[in-house]
Amino acid sequence: MSxxxxxxxxxxxxxxxxxxxxxxxxxxxxxxxxxxxxGDFVGDGAPESSAGVARVHGFVVAGSIQADLPAGHVDxxxxxxxxxxxxxxxxxxxxxxxxxxxxxxxxxxxxxxRGTFLAERVMAKCPSKxxxxxxxxxx
Numbered sequence: 827m828s829x830x831x832x833x834x835x836x837x838x839x840x841x842x843x844x845x846x847x848x849x850x851x852x853x854x855x856x857x858x859x860x861x862x863x864x865g866d867f868v869g870d871g872a873p874e875s876s877a878g879v880a881r882v883h884g885f886v887v888a889g890s891i892q893a894d895l896p897a898g899h900v901d902x903x904x905x906x907x908x909x910x911x912x913x914x915x916x917x918x919x920x921x922x923x924x925x926x927x928x929x930x931x932x933x934x935x936x937x938x939x940r941g942t943f944l945a946e947r948v949m950a951k952c953p954s955k956x957x958x959x960x961x962x963x964x965x
Contacts, residue, residue, distance in 0.1 A: 861933050865909030881935045882913060882943065888928040895920055904932060917945045925950035 861881035884904030892901045900917040915934055926932065926948060936945040 863906050863909070863911075864904055864913045865906045865911040868911040868913055869909075879935060879937060880943075881933055883931075883933050884913065886926070886928055886930045886932060887912065891926075891928065893920060904934065913943055914941065915943045915945050917948050919946075922948055923950040925952055 861883045864882060864884040867880070867882045882904070884906055887903040887905055890901075890903040894901070898918075898920055900920060900922055902915050902917070903912055904915055905912050917934075918936070931951040933949045933951070934943060934945040935947040935949075936943055938944070
């Protein structure tokens with residue numbers, strides 16, 4: 827085997843080891859997580875409880891928002907736009923985003939315990955598109 831091939835094999839091995847190490851570090855501290863859809867999260871047989879942080883994307887089900895101010899939490903459900911899956915959520919706070927309302931597109935972050943997603947963060951997405959207004963059509 828030539829010296830060039832040996833160097834190439836060594837370089838690929840070192841690169842693969844570093845890549846695997848970085849991937850495991852991200853998974854262990856839970857600081858970098860993608861979000862999944864409600865259908866994927868529920869459809870994959872969500873565990874009874876999970877210690878890790880998860881992010882789930884969905885739309886707030888109309889009429890499901892129940893704020894319990896004395897207890898300091900907000901309960902609601904989210905679903906996918908097309909899939910029938912439904913996820914019960916308890917937001918562990920009362921300071922929801924301004925755009926949070928029935929039908930709002932949200933990403934929740936938290937953990938899943940005994941059939942309820944305990945959200946520590948709720949991020950609402952603006953449903954409108956920012957477009958130029960036609961001249962002469964001022965509101």
